[in-house]
Amino acid sequence: MKLFTSKRTIAVLFFISILFLIFTLIIDLxxxxxxxxxxxxxxxREFMIVFSFLFFxxxxxxxxxxxxxxxxxxxxxxxxxxxxxxxxxxxxxxxxPTHYNGTSENLPVLFSSLLTLFxxxxxxxxxxxxxxxxxxILRDLIYYKSKKGTxxxxxxxxxxxxxxxxxxxxxxxxSNPDWTFKGRNTFEWILSGSMLFLMMILSLRxxxxxxxxxxxxxxxxxxxxxxxxxxxxxxxxxxxxxIYYYSLTVAAFDAYVAYFIYIYILFFLASILxxxxxxxxxxxxxTEIASLHNLSRxxxxxxxxxxxxxxxxxxxxxxxxxxxxxxxxxxxxTRSSEIKSWQGLKKPSPEKKTDKDENGLSHWxxxxxxxxxxxxxxxxxxxxxxxxxxxxxxxxLAVPLISKGDVIGILYAxxxxxxxxxxxxxxxxxxxxxxxxxxxxxxxxxxxSIERERLAQELKVAHDTQLKLLPKEMPRFNGLDIGGVxxxxxxxxxxxxxxxxxxxxxxxxxxxxxxxxxxxAAFYMAELKGIAEAYGKxxxxxxxxxxxxxxxxxxxxxxxxxxxxxxxxxxxxKNQVIFSRAGxxxxxxxxxxxxxxxxxxxxxxxxxxxxxxxxxxxxxxRKLSLQMNxxxxxxxxxxxxxxxxxxxxFGEARLKALxxxxxxxxxxxxxxxIVEQLVNFTSTAKRHDDLSILVVKKTG
Amino acid sequence: xxxxxxxxxRQDHDDVSVLAIKGFLDAHTAPEFEFAIQELLxxxxxxxxxxxxxxxxxxxxGLGVFMGFIEEVRKNGGDIKLAQMNEKVFxxxxxxxxxxxxxxYKSRNEAIQKFRTT
Numbered sequence: 001m002k003l004f005t006s007k008r009t010i011a012v013l014f015f016i017s018i019l020f021l022i023f024t025l026i027i028d029l030x031x032x033x034x035x036x037x038x039x040x041x042x043x044x045r046e047f048m049i050v051f052s053f054l055f056f057x058x059x060x061x062x063x064x065x066x067x068x069x070x071x072x073x074x075x076x077x078x079x080x081x082x083x084x085x086x087x088x089x090x091x092x093x094x095x096x097p098t099h100y101n102g103t104s105e106n107l108p109v110l111f112s113s114l115l116t117l118f119x120x121x122x123x124x125x126x127x128x129x130x131x132x133x134x135x136x137i138l139r140d141l142i143y144y145k146s147k148k149g150t151x152x153x154x155x156x157x158x159x160x161x162x163x164x165x166x167x168x169x170x171x172x173x174x175s176n177p178d179w180t181f182k183g184r185n186t187f188e189w190i191l192s193g194s195m196l197f198l199m200m201i202l203s204l205r206x207x208x209x210x211x212x213x214x215x216x217x218x219x220x221x222x223x224x225x226x227x228x229x230x231x232x233x234x235x236x237x238x239x240x241x242x243i244y245y246y247s248l249t250v251a252a253f254d255a256y257v258a259y260f261i262y263i264y265i266l267f268f269l270a271s272i273l274x275x276x277x278x279x280x281x282x283x284x285x286x287t288e289i290a291s292l293h294n295l296s297r298x299x300x301x302x303x304x305x306x307x308x309x310x311x312x313x314x315x316x317x318x319x320x321x322x323x324x325x326x327x328x329x330x331x332x333x334t335r336s337s338e339i340k341s342w343q344g345l346k347k348p349s350p351e352k353k354t355d356k357d358e359n360g361l362s363h364w365x366x367x368x369x370x371x372x373x374x375x376x377x378x379x380x381x382x383x384x385x386x387x388x389x390x391x392x393x394x395x396x397l398a399v400p401l402i403s404k405g406d407v408i409g410i411l412y413a414x415x416x417x418x419x420x421x422x423x424x425x426x427x428x429x430x431x432x433x434x435x436x437x438x439x440x441x442x443x444x445x446x447x448x449s450i451e452r453e454r455l456a457q458e459l460k461v462a463h464d465t466q467l468k469l470l471p472k473e474m475p476r477f478n479g480l481d482i483g484g485v486x487x488x489x490x491x492x493x494x495x496x497x498x499x500x501x502x503x504x505x506x507x508x509x510x511x512x513x514x515x516x517x518x519x520x521a522a523f524y525m526a527e528l529k530g531i532a533e534a535y536g537k538x539x540x541x542x543x544x545x546x547x548x549x550x551x552x553x554x555x556x557x558x559x560x561x562x563x564x565x566x567x568x569x570x571x572x573x574k575n576q577v578i579f580s581r582a583g584x585x586x587x588x589x590x591x592x593x594x595x596x597x598x599x600x601x602x603x604x605x606x607x608x609x610x611x612x613x614x615x616x617x618x619x620x621x622r623k624l625s626l627q628m629n630x631x632x633x634x635x636x637x638x639x640x641x642x643x644x645x646x647x648x649x650f651g652e653a654r655l656k657a658l659x660x661x662x663x664x665x666x667x668x669x670x671x672x673x674i675v676e677q678l679v680n681f682t683s684t685a686k687r688h689d690d691l692s693i694l695v696v697k698k699t700g
Numbered sequence: 701x702x703x704x705x706x707x708x709x710r711q712d713h714d715d716v717s718v719l720a721i722k723g724f725l726d727a728h729t730a731p732e733f734e735f736a737i738q739e740l741l742x743x744x745x746x747x748x749x750x751x752x753x754x755x756x757x758x759x760x761x762g763l764g765v766f767m768g769f770i771e772e773v774r775k776n777g778g779d780i781k782l783a784q785m786n787e788k789v790f791x792x793x794x795x796x797x798x799x800x801x802x803x804x805y806k807s808r809n810e811a812i813q814k815f816r817t818t
Binding site: 334513515561562564606637 | 761767768770795801
């Protein structure tokens with residue numbers, strides 16, 4: 001076949017074919033004028049005609065509209081081709097006063113007029129070109145999803161046609177063959193009978209009908225009905241009279257195709273009629289499969305949680321052609337549910353609701369982990385609440401979305417008509433819901449990992465903020481030795497300490513702990529630092545300062561957040577310490593003279609808990625004398641609440657004993673001792689809270 | 701010791717609701733406790749006694765739960781009274797000065813009776 005693909009070869013062959021047809025015409029004209037037809041020319045003439053049409057077949061086969069595999073397009077082409085044959089044969093007959101001598105005995109026949117000769121040539125050429133196209137279309141329709149046997153049968157019927165043509169030439173070389181099945185011998189009967197039988201067998205091959213949707217089936221059916229009279233007309237012998245005058249071979253071929261298409265149209269019309277009643281079911285199955293496929297694709301393509309939820313109801317509506325559809329997500333930790341996505345609901349009630357309606361649909365599905373199919377909503381007590389909200393809703397389907405054994409959501413579909421769903425719908429929707437669950441889970445996982453990433457980022461910001469807020473180094477203050485540290489937990493705990501330099505002989509020291517963690521704790525800490533260090537310069541009384549800080553914090557924090565704070569002013573002029581404690585850990589003091597330890601916890605409420613009246617009434621200020629080698633320890637509850645791997649707390653007793661033992665050392669050494677002990681104690685246990693230590697020792 | 705273990709059970713004595721809390725009340729378990737209180741508020745039950753008998757630990761986030769509701773409760777003529785704290789839990793409350801903000805009682809009945817007399 002490669003030979004025929006080159007453009008040059010095709011051009012040459014085309015030229016030869018045209019030339020052959022012109023020769024044929026010249027032969028016919030010569031014969032007409034001489035009324036003499038040498039019998040040896042007859043064979044050559046038939047050969048030229050057959051060759052031309054074989055080549056035209058190839059040209060037609062190469063056309064794009066024959067190569068198009070779309071069924072509906074093929075049916076339309078068939079319609080056009082049959083119309084083409086019809087116009088080619090019938091039109092000239094009406095327009096031209098031709099006269100065929102039907103009783104002519106010999107081949108080649110004698111044309112009675114020049115007009116008839118031209119008519120015969122024209123009709124034969126054009127009708128046959130269309131017939132060739134029809135045969136190609138027919139072949140494609142029959143081959144659709146065919147097995148090997150079909151192709152063999154098709155080929156065999158063409159071979160039978162060839163035998164028939166050869167036989168007709170031998171038998172009727174000199175007489176008029178009869179296309180009307182009259183006066184045939186047994187061999188002809190067997191041959192034509194076998195051909196008809198094969199045509200019928202092949203006409204059973206209408207698999208393509210199955211793949212049309214309902215609308216396409218209806219269109220195809222009516223196109224078939226429309227072209228059927230054309231096909232019947234074509235198979236009538238009078239059509240071939242003019243072609244037969246031209247060539248026996250061509251006439252036999254045309255008749256073969258005409259019968260074939262006539263039978264085939266009858267068969268596929270019958271097939272469509274048989275399929276029509278089930279067409280809508282078939283259609284729906286196809287849509288279901290397509291939708292499930294669509295949903296699977298959605299799973300892999302949509303990563304956003306809300307978009308997945310929206311898609312689920314959209315696709316459900318589409319597949320079940322339901323009037324309503326909504327997706328209720330269940331939150332087991334808060335025992336509530338929420339309609340996250342809906343279609344068709346007049347008043348979607350997306351507000352959170354606690355599932356107290358124990359007779360309700362949702363409750364039933366969650367408890368039984370099974371789907372519900374309700375044919376008449378008004379008769380089902382479980383749907384009473386729903387029916388009162390959506391009055392037009394009459395049939396309903398509810399399926400659970402089950403993940404790891406728990407119902408995480410319920411997918412509802414509902415229609416305005418009663419008996420809107422059947423068991424197949426229920427199974428389908430369940431399959432659908434299972435796919436949806438996967439999609440939702442995936443989106444959720446992604447959301448969580450993004451959230452985790454965001455939290456980690458937030459913690460990093462908070463952590464950095466905290467580190468920036470803490471003093472970078474201990475202040476050098478004449479007469480005081482200071483050592484301090486803040487050990488931050490992985491999660492920011494909200495510890496803070498700072499210094500307020502009042503003048504050469506006065507130093508303010510504060511330590512605080514903001515409740516709560518993360519970025520909000522870091523913000524409060526920053527706020528605290530700002531207020532404390534600014535007000536610290538103004539208010540020389542710790543009690544006064546804490547009262548001021550409280551009133552600011554109370555106004556600027558949410559109720560759940562509060563701050564414990566301790567503030568002390570070291571006065572080296574009068575050698576005294578004045579301090580106040582607002583909900584903070586006690587101040588530990590080891591006397592330099594006696595070595596005795598004291599834990600001071602004067603009354604005081606945490607900051608931000610009370611607007612002022614109670615806070616101010618409760619808070620006390622203590623004045624202590626400051627002696628040589630006195631040691632003061634400020635700490636946060638992270639120290640005493642630090643746990644070892646067995647879950648036992650470090651505790652106040654351990655801290656006090658340690659401080660007493662180390663009190664002879666320098667502030668920095670004492671701090672180191674405490675940290676070392678804490679690290680040894682907690683060992684491998686994870687630190688949950690910040691812990692801060694500040695040691696102050698009077699040195700001169 | 702399972703640190704995430706927390707349980708809250710509710711018992712109503714006429715218009716007083718007793719919430720008995722058990723285990724660890726921290727940042728992880730606080731939402732469950734909040735949910736229980738929210739449910740009482742939704743039902744307009746503002747007289748609450750929280751029974752601490754079986755509570756082993758409370759963190760600052762746990763304390764925050766009380767602060768988060770007390771204003772609304774008191775505005776509606778109710779109160780949150782605390783009862784049967786163990787020594788360790790009381791110390792945490794005491795350190796922050798909570799005894800100045802909440803009434804703390806030795807027994808549950810004493811707390812319930814206080815609602816009757818006032």
